Amino acid sequence: MFLALDSSTLTLSLALVEREGEALRVLEHLVVAPPRKQSEALPGVVGEVLARHGVTLGALEGLVIGLGPGSFTGLRIGLSCVKGLAYAARLKVAGASSLAAVALEGPEGPPLFALAVARKDDLYLGPYRRTGLGVEALGPEEAMSPEEVAQRMAAEPEALALGPALPEYRAALERLGVAPSRLLDAPTFPSAVALAHLARLPEAQSLEALFALEPHYVRASAPELNPKFPPLPGPAPTARLKED
Secondary structure (H helix, E strand, O other), X not given: OEEEEEOOOOXXXXXXXXXXXXXXXXXXXXXXXXXXXXXXXXXXXXXXXXXXXXXXXXXXOEEEEEOOOOOHHHHHHHHHHHHXXXXXXXXXXXXXXXXXXXXXXXXEOOOEEEEEEEEOOEEEEEEEXXXXXXXXXXOOOEEEOHHHHHHHXXXXXXXXXXXXXXXXXXXXXXXXXXXXXXXXXXXXXXXXXXXXXXXXXXXXXXXXXXXXXXXXXXXXXXXXXXXXXXXXXXXXXXXXXXXX
């Protein structure tokens, strides 16, 4: 039994899952939507879910976390919570891409462009193809403008777009020439259940490996790149941007 959560958008997704061989049984999937803040909901809702099923934190095999990309604040809140719980209860932790979790809820076959909001007029795009209960990455996750997303859609006429960016950017993409039939209605947030299917807990995990786990930021935050403020000590923002 393990717990999965995603906090990369304003909607918190939390799932208590039991593995039965290769199959997963979802004991509960809890969704906490705005206006409730994730910083206020976590870790309280974790304790509430476990209590409803008579499970203690220490009885879990581990924790699964969505690594983004997405909201910088949400990712930090989620991962900080998971690291703290894992450290206290000596649990293993595994991470998976939040955009890959979005793609797992799309149709099998065509290329899927999972989209999330980075900031105003700036989107994250993760190109994937769903194969059963897994996804294949068709390229790196990138940050780009709605115009660039529309260009990518035009270059790959079989691709479909889906994800948490579409409620806000559907109209803009349609104005840029993307057919409405290629913009899927769901999902509107990365599901913790999908993350549970994608992530695999390690056989063993050191404290160094636990605390080295970071979100997949894709790009540096706007405050980190603001020329009005001197850089803080430590590695440059770009040093932690992963390419895989």
